[in-house]
Amino acid sequence: MIAELISVGTEILLGNIVNTNANYLARKCAELGITNYYQVSVGDNEERLAAAINAALTRSDLLILTGGLGPTKDDLTKEVTAKVLNKKIIEDSHTKDRIKEYFTRKKGLEITENNWKQALIIEGSTVVDNPNGTAPGLIVETEDGKIIILLPGPPNELEPMFQEAIFPYLNKLQPGVLYSEMIKICGIGESKAETMIQDLITHQTNPTIAPYAKTGEVHLRITASASDMTEGKALVKPVVEELEKRFSTHIYTNKEEENLEDVVVNLLAKHKLTITTAESCTGGLLTGRLVNVPGASEVLDEGFITYSNEAKEKYLNVSHKTLESYGAVSRETAVEMARGACENIEDNKINDNSVACDTGINNSHSRKTSLAITGIAGPGGGSEEKPVGTVYIGCMVNGHVRVKKYQFKGNRQKVREYAVINGLDLLRTSIIEEFE
Structure with missing residues (x-):
């Protein structure tokens, strides 16, 4: 079976919303073994929508249309589909009753005349109830074996409807x-x-x-x-x-829904560790990635944005001599940033030539970790010795500091993103090495 996804809505074409529905449906089609050759986005325009449906009918067995089922005049999906199929639009008493019940539950909301537009369905279609809204889904099976499925646009309505009703329907049609x-x-x-x-x-x-x-x-x-x-x-x-x-x-x-920051936060929680971040060129991007994870509050202790040398000295105890001798973007500074973020005692020493060494961390801080990033994101500020994209990342876990030097390519944003991802991965592998 060959499927085609048609996303309806001018707001998609204008970039006002991200079309997550197409992503979700494409993954579900793959899971069902349904081939997806085409994905089309079309605005709220009767002529162009009809052309998109007609084109899809010539090359696909299954059409899934999303959006355009609302109560306003620019919601045309149902009406245009009926016109293309030469079918009537009729009122469905079951859906009308459900709309009444929905507004009764939502106390304070008044039913307006245009709400009844959503009780209209395509003649001969199968109605799919919407427990999270007022627009039902529709399944239309044509005489020549085509299937057209209409789904509401809001993802919190579309996804439950697809999973509970459409997925089982399509699954029965698939041989594998x-x-x-x-x-x-x-x-x-x-x-x-x-x-x-x-x-x-x-x-x-x-x-x-x-x-x-x-x-x-x-x-x-x-x-x-x-x-x-x-x-x-x-x-x-x-x-x-x-x-x-x-x-x-x-x-x-190996979990599709899991991101790198999810794994890092889970590792920290598993080993009862807390993390303090110290950022220069990434300017909070690293801490923001960690905060994206539910439960980050259990492991994220503090975050320092020390963009200037003065801030590095003041908040992270990076020595003035280190900054003068080696510069802000150096292995030595990354070490002191990571160590300072973990509040190490001042007399800890580190071998400048080693990647990992014992800082002699006090037992009271043995469950603290840190991640420090300092680099040149560009487009200016580079030199022959330290070109744009040079980044040092320091990580302290279990009293050991590891520092890695990176040379990233790309614009300012790319360098910062690469720094965050490699920093998270350095923290992940350091925890594994120390505790697993």
């Missing part, structure tokens, strides 16, 4: 499934990652491996075509195990 798993990798570039699995890709049939490059990360999707989910899992399992052997601790998760 596509089962996939995701492996997410940090610390290895896309070219190297692909080289490491080139033999697997060259000889692959079923399942297949597809690499995706993300900022500072590589994601590998392993997909198998199978008769059911059990067979799919069995086909994917040996491939996943082989990838785990090859990439080892560079794999930070």
